[in-house]
Amino acid sequence: MEPFICIHGHFYQPPRENPWLEDIELQDSAYPFHDWNERIAVECYAPNGVARILDGEGRIGRIVNNYGQISFNVGPTLLSWLEKHRPDTYLAILDADRTSRQRFAGHGSAIAQGYNHMIMPLANSRDKATQVAWGLGDFRRRFGREPEGMWLPETAVDLETLEVLAGEGITYTILAPHQAARIRPLGEKRWQDVSGGKVDPRIPYRCPLPSGKSIDLFFYDGPLAQEIAFGGLLRDGEHFLQRLVGNPSADSRPELVHVATDGETYGHHHRFGEMALAYCLDQIERRKLARITNYGEFLATYPPAFEVQIAENTSWSCAHGVERWRSDCGCHIGGKPGWTQAWRAPLRAALDWLRDDLALLFEKEAASLFADPWKARDAYIEVLLDRSPETVRSFFQAQAGRVLNPEEEVRGLRLLELQRQAMLMYTSCGWFFDEVSGIETTQILAYAGRAVQLAEEACGVRLEDDFVQRLSEVPSNDPRKGDGARIYRDLVAAIRLDLPRVAAHHAIVAGFGGTETEGREVYCYSATDCEQQDFPGGRMKLTVGRTRIRSSITWNEEDFAFAVLNLGGHNVNAGVRPFGGGQAFASLSSSLSEAFGRSDIPGVIRLMDQHFGTSSYSLWHLFRDEQRRVLGQVMAQPLELVAAAFQTIYADNFTLLRFLRGIGMPIPAALQVPAEQVLTGRLRDLLENGPLHPRRLHDLAEEVEKLGLTLDDPMLPLAAGRQLLRQMEKLSRTPRNMALLLTIIETLEVLQAFPLEVDLWKAQNLYWDTHHALKPLSGGENGEWQESFRRLGDLLQIRIS
16 A cells, blocks of 8 residues: 655754743844744745745755645644744745645644643643643644644643643643553453554554543654754755655555654755755655655544554653653763752752742632632633723623723732743753753743732732742752852842833833834833923933833833933943822922933932932843944044054055065954954845845955955854845845846845855745746747846746746
8 A cells, every 4th residue: 555654843942932032032142143943944934835846956946835745733832933023934834834735635624732831741730721722722723723633832741731622622742662562452351562652653553541531642653853953864865765765664554654853954944955855755645655745644544453552651752751851760861970960859859839829819819800800811822812992991891790990900810820931841842952051941930920929919929939949959060050049039030120210221221222112112111291391411411301101911011201311332231110190200300301411420320219219220230132232332532543443454455465465474363353353244234225236246256356355254154144035125126137137146146156155045936936927928028038137036046947
């Protein structure tokens, strides 16, 4: 019988959002990208939506959407990020599910996932139910249908979790082969032991549950998945293909060759892995080597003939079951010699204590607002997916059975957010790695920090002191980090914020000017300026104002008075306090402006101390992205002086540099660095500012080549790609513009002369779309235009027929 093939990708990233801002701040380790989500999106998520299949000459012959041909799940928190920051990729994923339904007899290739990657066997019953309810709600909203399957984080499984899935109508899930314990043919009584990975992965199994329900299970091919994820199988698409189809069984029954790996395997962990996947799938169909399917289609056609019992409390990434997320089991990723994971158990104990205390508070306080607090929590996914006032108030009406007053609305949102953060703090990544002070564990501590703050705001109960005391029992492998309590104080308390902190951020930014501040969104807050006055004084400036800060998450808001004294450079002193009425604000404004007008700067500072007390802020308190922008503004003048000095050095020594290059003598660093900086700056300016002039670009390329310089700036390939994309966007709107077409060709030819690997990816996508959207040309220009358009394709490494 014809073999069937299904490849499953589990696409997921640990949440990286600041819990107080609901967005990811700048991450320097991801440079030249803003953050790791953006970097992995560029390396994996986006390329899989437009994967290249090369011809025999290494040019792009086809561009395909891999998601439409594989089985996949995308974590809800990642989908939320993609929808906001990479809508093109997000839409490609949704479109792939729609097309897969046509391809696979009505069975979409997307399956759901538990909401925030919690290890389900270690969760309590309520959290299991909510994780599944939120995962399903997220899936329905995005994909517009009911899911057939659901991915379990880390494939961690127990019978109670399977009961929850079956109870919600989930048909199947996917597990690792060692998670099967015993099997038997349907209708027979005798079980066969298949523990240790001896289960046959080529067929589905039905798992009977204590409730009388059942769920179907697929156990993927373990050795093949290992080769894909950790071996070199994706270095060669043909090798990958042969490994999938190279050993057909002689059995006459229908068989499914299937694997499951992290989706990031295809492009992020293995560069160009998405191309190997695309080639493999393409060749399977072209050469009729097997039939590509997904789990839903296969299951509908060939239901299980065997029953299975699972190995309880197991996962795909821990040899000890689920101990990796609660004990020092020995699983790690290669930390320093002598490191242990003795921190895992006390960390989970501290979080379990916090979760249980928060649950009691929630149940008590929410009882006065909702008919059933826990059902309200399950339904809260409606609000997470749409925070519009209409949706929130509709949710309250449904769950409370009445219209809540504004104070009750704020309290209700705080209580529900408290529960959201309490689940986010169990995201599996917090235990997966080697050290408690790592960014993943710090992230879940930040969720815990947000939860205890919300408990204090909503219930008037302070849990933080007891929680921190429990964290003192969490040891770090790094003596400099101390313990969990110190890590919490040093890394979490530093990012904790409230409305006054948001007001201070907004005030400092307003004091620097250059940014429209009226009605400005500050992450998940809105800042509305009710009044603002600027008092310039040479390099110094005083700004006094009043602003209203409102949280779009919990709806609490407050009016603040602020003052910002900018002493020049990075020396900024800001104060924030509750507004206090018009008279108090008038007194604040007049006293500060009078002292500033007399140039009595010490007097201004004393008055700010009097008016604002200890509520003073500086550039240190800005959120990271805006902090970088403001500091860039501060550094602009000294950097201009450095650039001018480098330009002088370069101009004065240009002929010397040419002579050294001519005789083959290495250029001293003191001369090479200024030369590279000057030419890098010129190239960046040409690429980023205004229309490109290929002649100027050509002259610069000659200068770089004659001096043998390396322009080692990771931003240059990206800048070149953006410039090409801008030109290709113009061409897509007026494809018969011969002059523009020739300009793009000349630009690409010149860019090839630079020591850069130009980012052609988006330009290639647009060229491909433009080519397929064009109608056949007629007239005298047809041949010349077609030849030029084909030449552009050659330069973009694309073959067109």
